Amino acid sequence: MTGRPDTQWPRWEVFKQDAPGRPHQAVGSVHATDADHALVTARTLFARRPSAVSMWAVPDHAILARTQEQDERGEPLPDLASGDVRTYVVARKTTHKRSMTFVDVVGTVDADSPAAALALARERFPEPPALAWWVFPDAAVARTDDTPGTVESWFAPAKDKTYRQQSSYGVVGTHASKRNPRAGGPDRD
Amino acid sequence: MTQTPITPDPATEEKLAHFEARIARGEKIEPGDWMPDEYRRQLKRMISQHAHSEYVGMLPEGAWITRAPSLRRKMILIAKVQDEAGHGQYLYHAAETLGITREEMMDALLTARAKYSSIFNYPSLTWADVGMIGWLVDGAAIKNQTMLAGCSYGPYSRAMVRICSEETFHHKQGKEMILTYARGTAKQRAMAQDALDRWWWPSLMMLGPHDAESTNSGVLTRWGVKLKSNDEVRQEFMNEHVPELLEAGLTIPDADLRQDEDGNWKHGPIDWSEFWAVVKGERGLMGERLGARRKAHEDGAWVREAMEAHAARRATAQAAD
Numbered sequence: 001m002t003g004r005p006d007t008q009w010p011r012w013e014v015f016k017q018d019a020p021g022r023p024h025q026a027v028g029s030v031h032a033t034d035a036d037h038a039l040v041t042a043r044t045l046f047a048r049r050p051s052a053v054s055m056w057a058v059p060d061h062a063i064l065a066r067t068q069e070q071d072e073r074g075e076p077l078p079d080l081a082s083g084d085v086r087t088y089v090v091a092r093k094t095t096h097k098r099s100m101t102f103v104d105v106v107g108t109v110d111a112d113s114p115a116a117a118l119a120l121a122r123e124r125f126p127e128p129p130a131l132a133w134w135v136f137p138d139a140a141v142a143r144t145d146d147t148p149g150t151v152e153s154w155f156a157p158a159k160d161k162t163y164r165q166q167s168s169y170g171v172v173g174t175h176a177s178k179r180n181p182r183a184g185g186p187d188r189d
Numbered sequence: 190m191t192q193t194p195i196t197p198d199p200a201t202e203e204k205l206a207h208f209e210a211r212i213a214r215g216e217k218i219e220p221g222d223w224m225p226d227e228y229r230r231q232l233k234r235m236i237s238q239h240a241h242s243e244y245v246g247m248l249p250e251g252a253w254i255t256r257a258p259s260l261r262r263k264m265i266l267i268a269k270v271q272d273e274a275g276h277g278q279y280l281y282h283a284a285e286t287l288g289i290t291r292e293e294m295m296d297a298l299l300t301a302r303a304k305y306s307s308i309f310n311y312p313s314l315t316w317a318d319v320g321m322i323g324w325l326v327d328g329a330a331i332k333n334q335t336m337l338a339g340c341s342y343g344p345y346s347r348a349m350v351r352i353c354s355e356e357t358f359h360h361k362q363g364k365e366m367i368l369t370y371a372r373g374t375a376k377q378r379a380m381a382q383d384a385l386d387r388w389w390w391p392s393l394m395m396l397g398p399h400d401a402e403s404t405n406s407g408v409l410t411r412w413g414v415k416l417k418s419n420d421e422v423r424q425e426f427m428n429e430h431v432p433e434l435l436e437a438g439l440t441i442p443d444a445d446l447r448q449d450e451d452g453n454w455k456h457g458p459i460d461w462s463e464f465w466a467v468v469k470g471e472r473g474l475m476g477e478r479l480g481a482r483r484k485a486h487e488d489g490a491w492v493r494e495a496m497e498a499h500a501a502r503r504a505t506a507q508a509a510d
Contacts, residue, residue: 008290008291008292009496009497009500011285027351028278028279028282028347028348028351029282029285030278031291033496033497033499033500034499034500034503037496037500045275045278045279048268048271048272048275048355049355065220065221066221067219067220067221067222069211069219069221069222069223070221070222073223075221093219096215096216096217098338098339098346098350099347099350100347100350100351100354101347102343102344102347131216131217131219132219132221161264161268163261163264163265163268163358163362164268164272164355164358165358166357166358166360166361168358169358169361169362169364169365
């Protein structure tokens with residue numbers, strides 16, 4: 001294996017929507033040979049527990065990522081040739097708060113290049129200031145089917161597996177907060 | 190701090206000052222942001238080791254899936270082992286954002302060039318070990334991971350937040366199992382005690398060498414990756430678990446165990462020679478664990494080949510359309 005060229009499958013960024021009306025959020029990535037493979041792997045990895053109603057997989061090469069720090073440093077944007085006007089999905093991160101997700105999808109813009117889409121996104125979604133942006137062509141997104149039957153068969157099983165939830169075990173023994181750490185010595189026998 | 194490369198380049202000095210100011214303000218460092226080479230190197234090492242630990246960590250418990258004493262316990266254990274596989278994937282993802290491929294990381298593990306937590310080189314001899322691993326090993330891991338959830342590197346922090354939220358179930362199911370045994374028959378109590386006797390010291394050691402001996406800590410602390418020292422995390426672990434184990438009627442195998450005037454539980458001297466022997470593979474099951482991982486990798490080769498053949502055929506068909 002050592003010295004073998006990198007043959008790992010393409011990387012796909014995964015977005016998960018927790019409930020209807022909530023944004024799709026970037027949760028992590030998978031490696032997969034094609035879009036169907038990416039979505040099945042994404043479900044196995046990111047929907048072992050509720051809740052999810054929809055997932056997307058986006059090939060990482062289709063994403064233009066930009067951070068506030070890159071803007072401040074004046075790092076040049078990739079000089080991508082202009083093409084036809086396409087719809088781009090816009091996602092951004094706006095807080096340094098502790099979180100298990102990265103960027104949230106906020107909407108779409110129509111532009112003739114990723115750089116132009118990013119410029120439009122900055123105009124369209126100025127507040128709160130973005131710490132990081134992702135833009136990618138809507139056509140590059142692989143989506144789970146959102147018909148009720150498919151949503152049920154893809155995501156409902158996670159709801160029944162209550163033994164995966166720490167809440168199903170209740171409080172076991174005496175809660176630490178109830179115990180006086182100074183009371184008594186070690187009861188070793 | 191001696192590992193930090195000191196560079197005379199004023200532009201780099203300015204970038205470093207800006208980077209450190211961002212960390213001091215509590216900002217997360219994201220992929221694409223400027224970062225010192227040493228920060229990148231240390232994170233690649235640390236996150237990939239952590240991923241390998243999750244991945245190898247499936248083995249000691251996975252061996253008990255077929256022998257679980259009830260369907261409920263079997264489902265719980267399958268879910269837990271699945272989670273460990275998932276946690277490895279979250280962490281490999283986080284490490285990849287630093288510019289290392291999964292293949293490089295997997296190759297380093299399978300050729301024994303990468304380390305992983307030596308706790309997984311101990312054998313799981315009885316069913317009670319499954320409970321004790323959940324309670325103590327996952328309990329110690331959660332203390333460490335809760336600290337890392339606040340770390341300065343965004344992708345690592347997010348993986349840790351997700352892992353901690355899932356890992357809490359691992360801890361609770363283990364504690365529930367051991368408390369059931371501790372209240373059970375004489376034989377069950379003896380099994381629980383035997384498991385504690387074997388897992389207590391390895392659980393304390395898995396939180397890493399004492400602060401004075403911890404070679405990588407300086408720069409990781411300075412750059413907001415390790416927010417607490419090994420000894421601080423170990424103290425948190427002791428203060429939570431010692432009273433609970435004693436309350437369960439179990440005996441902690443440490444003749445010097447005591448509580449100090451501040452209420453902190455103190456352990457006796459740790460035998461670090463055992464820790465290092467297990468890390469180096471001179472003791473324990475490192476050969477067996479890596480052998481099992483290599484076999485799984487090789488046995489899965491035909492699936493990977495089939496997926497590639499399918500993708501290639503589909504690409505050819507699409508090109509022909």
